[in-house]
Amino acid sequence: MNRTLLSDNQLRTLHGRLGYWVVFSCAFIAFAVAFVLPFVWMLLGAMKSAPELAHVPPTILPEQWHPETYSDAWSFMELAKYFGNTVMIAGGAWLVQLAVDVPAAYALSKLRPVLGNWILGLMLATLMLPASALLVPTYLTITDVPVVHTNMINQPGAIWLPAAANAFNIYLLKRFFDQVPGELIEAATIDGAGRITTMVRVVLPLSRPILAVVSIFAIVAAWKDFIWPLLVLPDPGAQTLSVALNRFAPDTPINLLLAGLVLASIPMVAVFLVFQRQILAGLTAGSLKG
Template identity: 70%
Template sequence: MRTLISPSQMRSRRGKTIYWVVLVLTLVLFTIAFLFPLYWAVTGAMKSSAELAKVPPTLVPEQWHPETYVQSWKEMDLGKYFLNTIVVAGGAWLVQLAVDVPAAYALSKLRPKLGNLVLGLMLATLMLPAAALLVPTYVTVADLGLLNSPAAIWLPAAANAFNIYLLKRFFDQIPDEIVEAATIDGAGPVRIMVRIVLPMSRPILAVVSIFAVVTAWKDFIWPLLVFPDSGKQTLSVMLQRVAIDMPLNLLVAGLVLASVPMVLLFLAFQRHILAGLTAGSLKG
């Protein structure tokens, strides 16, 4: 296979040196590019408000104030809004799995008539701008009396076309012979899905779960509309609401604390995410 560097050059001492220098520099630059914003936020919260607004900015705090995180947690009552966000994100995750998994399984293995047309119409909804759906969705939720209820977040997020597509593509890789053998043994469609297909689909289920939780956790516009009661708002909405009156270092500390669960979630399940996104076949 032809590459930018020939095998003979790679075998030479000069070629190996250039290769490793370029590789290390690239890794270092990308690591800095991704980690520096995190470092800036974490250390910025431990500066005073005056130092945080200082020009030019300081890379290392002149005086460390780690107590800012505790103060931010207490003054903004973050525990309450963390609980609100966990309820919203957890419910959205469960509802999406309850709707998307059976839908994808039916399109992949049961193959109903006009199934491809239904899938095409689902994917067509991804072409619509999200802003165009806000008004009709809000009117529907308001008519159902779901304002200030977590169900206002859960129900609109239930049928996610992108997640259904990901699940269907993965289910398509499961050999039909396994499903046919289970059918001959007397298993019904639901039992086959629960006992056979889902245990084989853990990587893609992890991916869909991460997408569902992260989307619900960081969403801002929709929770802002459906939670007019400030006591029931999520973290993203509450932090924007108090941003005007809150000292800058306390606000940054609140943003960091709100981001920690999603960062830890990704670090804990990154192997499952990569496995689910790259899975293209199953070994028999």
């Protein structure tokens, strides 16, 4: 039996159904306005002229439509180069995170190392720290990487390396791996499969939903990050979209800047719309059917 604010008997009454739909509609509209309105305003604002954007009170729809603003922004700010930089950095961060987080989560879930729960607890404790508190030690590490003693400033590795061990993604993966039946692991071991083979051929094919979620989280985080790329990529030719748009802001007409922001947002919005079912399936996956 599901526990909700309204019982089944209350929902069968006219007042219950009316109250439910009123509250649901108000909440839906409020969240839609809060999340969609800024993007719509940015989308429409980019098609206004710069003087119209400065008009008080502001206009809702453009008095004169200027869709060519998007192509002007693309060429004026040379966004193709920065899109390429961002795709390379986001793709590399995704691959590095999977290469580190998947084996770590598998080891904590199925190999049960000594002090594994303590290790997981220490990982999760890092989520309690504000990101700003880690900027200085992480920056010092990047400027002189231990063991190899190399400076990674202005290199993609300066973003890939700190993103490698993500405690939240490791936790998500471990919780999912915990639901994989132990009988499958034992059967693979009896058939002669090693630990790596078992992970690759048995566990990972069953873990596609959570792998999709972790992949999307990794790509979106790398795509939208601003502070860290600003610190470690001072060379304009190596910068990501978020940093480049901020650099262009003082000397760029506001309508062109808004068009650039819209263009930078479209890939991540498209990713969510295409993979929203996989995201929800991965986050709610709690068991496997035999």
